[in-house]
Amino acid sequence: MKKINYPVFFPDATRAVLKATDSTDIKGTNTPGILVNTLHLSINPGGRIIDKYQGVRKFMNWDGFVISDSGGFQVMSMAKSGPRKGTITDRGVTFYLTNNKKILLTPEKSIEFQFRLRTDMMVVLDDFTPPKANFNEARETVERTVLWAKRSKDEFEKQCVERKLKDKPLLFGVVQGGEYLDLRRICAEKLIEIGFDGLGYGGWPISENGKFNYDVAKLIADIAPKNYLIYGLGVGKPEEIVGCVQLGYHIFDCVLPTRDARHGRLYIYEATSMDKINIRSPKFYKYYVPSKQEHFGDTRPVSQACDCLLCKNYSRGYLAHLFRIKEISALRLATIHNLRFYSILMEKLASTPAKITQA
């Protein structure tokens, strides 16, 4: 694996595509890596197709980094909630895809499939602590998360041997436990005992008051050994990423920039040029909603502090037009812009290190 300059943000290409874009678009935004999803890709296109391409990278023609998520988030979003609830036992998670089609995901299967994806970084299957879990419920998810983490690690080592890999992927344990700091601590300690390349801040990182839970974020960063990478799963808003990098985090992934773009919310820096961006100022960016009436006659670019495909070539008025007529290229241009916003953010963070110890 090539050397990574941390911190990094990997946008979510869950199904081996960053929605509304293609791999050359992503490359153009200076995005170093992406996240793909084990569960979704094992359903579609499935392992046989992935094998034919010798991994997801060739499948989607992407030569940057790839982290694969285990399906742990889907334990929450599809098995614990949603219209077709699944079932969770110590053995694994059963997802009901249609009324007569189900799939069992186990920690071992998740890891095995991630090897077939040939990703650079892998995440263990975890039992997502629901946002409103009480202490006992949270404790159970921690116990299962640790149990699964151990089995994942064993399967990981087995795969490395079987596949005779000299360049091993990185493996991340995921810390669960909800808002209970003592559970989080126990979970992190047990994961460290098992031994990983890094720890992930899992579960739902937003408190009930809508604020990002920095207490948990800090706890994990503080417990992790010096040589560990720290990964904020599903994190987050730009200011949350800045905050976590200050705590020592290295890796992030999130759907926000891409989803927000498709929903007509762009991020723009409060700056007149790229060098004047100050990510340490409290409100260093704002939202820009292209379709608002006031933008239709605006011939300026969306942002002066951006060098993306959209900002270099098209005006606010043109983008407003594309959104209004629901032209699909609006989604592409907006997505490209938001991805570039995030990659600029990470470039700024890398050039003004806070306490990044990982080389």
Next chain:
RNA sequence: GUCAGGGUGGCAGAGUGGUCAAACGCACGAGUCUGUAAAACUCGCGCCCGAAAGGGCUACGGGGGUUCGAAUCCCUCCCCUGGCA
């Protein structure tokens, strides 16, 4: 000219005596979005007062009438669409 069918909120289109400020949809406006069941979802959408519950006013082409009560029934005028002259 005549026969038939119509004229409903920004558009489209239900409603055909009270439960109608008027369905559904579109458009428009506001908001949400954090390891993607998401190019999605929520809310608002005549005017005025109220934090809200709620209240007042105006409105279903124009005018007039019947009725306790009309977008809905009757008369009349105007306009549109189609068949026949």
